Amino acid sequence: MDERRTWWKEAVVYQIYPRSFNDSDGDGVGDLQGIIDKLDHVASLGVDVIWLNPVYESPQADNGYDISDYRAIHEEYGTMADWETLLEEVHDRDMKLIMDLVVNHTSTEHEWFEQSRRDEDGYREYYFWREGETPPNNWKSGFGGSAWEFDEEVGMQYLHLFDETQADLDWDVEAVRADVYEMMNWWLEKGIDGFRMDVINLISKPEGLPDGDPSQDWVGIEHFADGPNAQEYLEEMAEATYDDYDTMTVGECVDIDVETASDYVSEEGPMDMVFHFEHMHVDMGEKWLSPAEWDLTDLKAVMSHWQTELDGWNSLYLTNHDQPRIVSRFADDGEYRRESGKLLGTLLFTLSGTPYVYQGQEIGMTNYPWRSLDELDDLQSIGKVEEAIEAGEIDEFEEVADIVRDRSRDNARTPMQWDDSENAGFTDGDPWLSVNPNYEAINVAAAEADDDSILNYYRDLVDLREDNEVFVYGEYTLHLPDHESVWAYRMELDGEAVLVTLNFSATETSVTIDDAARTSDLLVANYDDAPTVTDANLTLRPYEARVHSLT
Template sequence: MTERSRHTEIDEEWWKEAVVYQIYPRSFNDSDGDGVGDLPGIVEKVEYLDSLGVDVVWLCPVYDSPNADNGYDIRDYRAIMDEFGTMADWETLLDELHARDIKLVMDLVVNHTSDEHEWFEKSRRQEGKYEDYYIWQAGERDEPPNNWGSFMGGSAWTFDEVRGAWYLHLFDEKQPDLNWRNPAVRADVKELMRWWLEKGIDGFRMDAVNFLSKADGLPDGNPDDWPVGNEHTYHGPRLIEYLRELYDDVLSEYDVMTVAEMDSTPVDLAAEYLGEGGAGLDMIYHFEHMHLDAGPRGRWDPEGWGEWSLVEFKEVMSRWQTGLRGRGWNAVYLGNHDQPRIVSRFGSDEYRAESAKLLATFLLTVGGTPYLYQGDEIGMTNAEFDGLDELDDPMTIGAVEDLIADGEIDSFDEARGMVNYTSRDHARTPMQWDGSPNAGFTDGEPWFAVNDTYPEINVAAALEDEASIWHHYRELIDLRHDNDVFVYGEYDLLLPDDEQVYAYTRSLDDETVLVVLNWSDESTRFSGDAVDDTDATALVGTYPDPPSAPTERAFRPYEAAVYRL
């Protein structure tokens, strides 16, 4: 990261000033032709990451895993999955990133393990201290302990024949939930965290941590919720205690960053989790904007999906921007490995380049640490799936199968539109490096089909075109690195009720910048009453000739521009 002038009145941290790039290893770059992305493949692209200008790589799980949920079912936290390489390969990656002043953040997945983990194998046999490492309930094999549902479809309980009891799994049946009430579980988690921190990593993205504490007594849930029981699994009674223990006993001893995935977290509750005055987290991934386009009953409601408004989006984002002011720090994202492609969701496939640049402008100028997902920088779009046999994601498959089993739909055809809008698989198609077969991702047969768009949408073409989405991301990253106002400046929303324009200012000391985003496919003007633009200077725009002042003329479809006032 570049040297900055320091602001003594501001709590400055390197992770606030960073731009984070998320890598899904299985789909990033394959070095050995087996069709699966791997660690040496990422090493081959470290120079690419450096050229983009990112500061931190968040690496999705590369631990040993049977792959029931693409690595989020961990069999051994201290070993590397064979398909991805060796521990020596991982150490090479760490060294190559650090040599370029790029930090590495690992995924910490400790709500659950794989059912093939040594802890679970011993727990099902009731061996010693491991007997209560997971959440077990006695009962008849045809009657689960409660009505809770799994995010992967079906019941959240599976009867284990070895132990003769039910175990809880909020996700796949091969992902049994750990029993965080057990101090020995927490001690082992802290030990493995310290093990990785001592190897030199720079922090953790903490997976599904809002589920660590379950409601006392495991009561039945509202049958109308999806999944059933979520009101008893989100933000349980001891969650802050558990997170604070991780901070006090481990994280506080290292200069690292943490970002926690926490669905269904209102901003006031988020503030309780953040900072030394709270549970010690640096940032959380909230999901409020991720739920705007869901149906009334959630992400997999076949009625009402895909509908959202810019006014609602502005209200949500602004609530977090202002609600955490002085109380915590935002993590800003529009997509990741669990979400569809941001252009297809929040932009426009018709105006792909224009809307992708607008989304980049938003991510890199709004308050908080921005998170980019692989392929965002070239404007990758959603794929098209024609049947369940073309999908890999157990959540998507389970949701569709549940809808068919419950009689809400008769076949995949009735869910096709929803799947092609919201499936996690869209983010998992291989990275599109060039126009050669399989997009340059692999010399073999890819583990998952490459998106048909790769001949036109790929890194090689983007690098050659100085007006490309990639170069716009690079320009914005440089702008953010060089101007503290985009990091530490206060955010103020303009025109909250405008249905086409998202505009806001960022202000620090005596500097103010204005961001104007025409978030629509029609031209529109920026209100002259919103701000004094008599001395405005355009810093960057998504078209080659942005308006020299925001009120000079109409903004074209998906046009965005940033001004210094």
């Protein structure tokens, strides 16, 4: 058993993307009051923590990840008083609130960048400015195109690893770090319970900014992911800020492996857990617009590796605001959508680590059937398609439409589906992004009225995890690693053991598992008539999930 017991290891986190969650004032954009109005739904799941995507003042070029004022609330979302009410209401429901921390870059409308443009009071050094109109290296933006933008006003170029409106801060400048830490402490003093840190392992860039490997989809990533001082700066951050508070911290870490992650999240590490992307890349080819064929053994191998090899605590997620919907990506969003949603939930809640549920996941929301580039808002999708057209790799969107439909971040950002009224009950106005046309069948109200819904099954899973520490602190053992449709594993803790069997297939599948010969109580299953006791020879129906205790 992990002796370092903490509340965040035993917690379940619910992620809210404010722009798409619930609109209280009819302007088509979700807001803080809308979240407050729906907090009872979140609390009813039994979750412990809400992760709130950015609500800071922002031009919204990247939906809030381009921050122009860290200490103000964007007017579309409400006011600081609304945010303070939200925090109070969250705490009143015995939940905690963690905020998104975006400090690799700021908006080009941030006061620091404006002062940097004017070369005032040392602020020129806050960002990466270089002379000339030719990019100083071949680094690419994660959204497509060069990572350098020429500024006519300054007559120099600045670095932006994401959109041109998101200028990278130079963390080697001590004043930058001091200002960031001061801002973090300001929020901690307001009573938040931690941070989710956006692309936090990109904060350190190497001296000289050398060229990157041009064959990489994200050129330069080998230099700016886990850069030379990333560990040092994160340790400094922790000591200067959240180490003095009872918080949880999770760092989004691009292109990280389990060994490097262990440095960040081991007992002496500066963060509690990281979001890695290895399992999110099983269906990715060399380029964003060239997906790879994958099967279940790929996903099993990655997630099993992190279960057994990480020196530290795991985060458990299958989707978020940057990823497609899980039933559309990893299972079946058609005939077996209900079974698929429950199966993927079973996986999420029965591995060791802290589970993260993204809004709409609990009702089995699906990808959107995008028909044109004009329908999309996602800078990444638009940028990658436009880059491919400019490079002559494709002539038009239709050539890659299926890929974009599968990959776009906007799949997760369509409005939350609350009921079968117009716009799924999300807004009385025109929604900022299209509502999925299947909202009349897939919505919270319908799920509440259905005892067999994915929503009610998620509640059972939260209760199961809360009542059985083996799912929190247990040791993971994989069975049948080479089986292409069945994922089976044992979790064991202090003599207690459970067997989890998951059929990721639309066909009935039979397997032999020695552990199954000693199963007894059925703890949870996504078919009502699942056998309470099994033997070594198991037959699993399409997308069937079972969790048995072992004797």
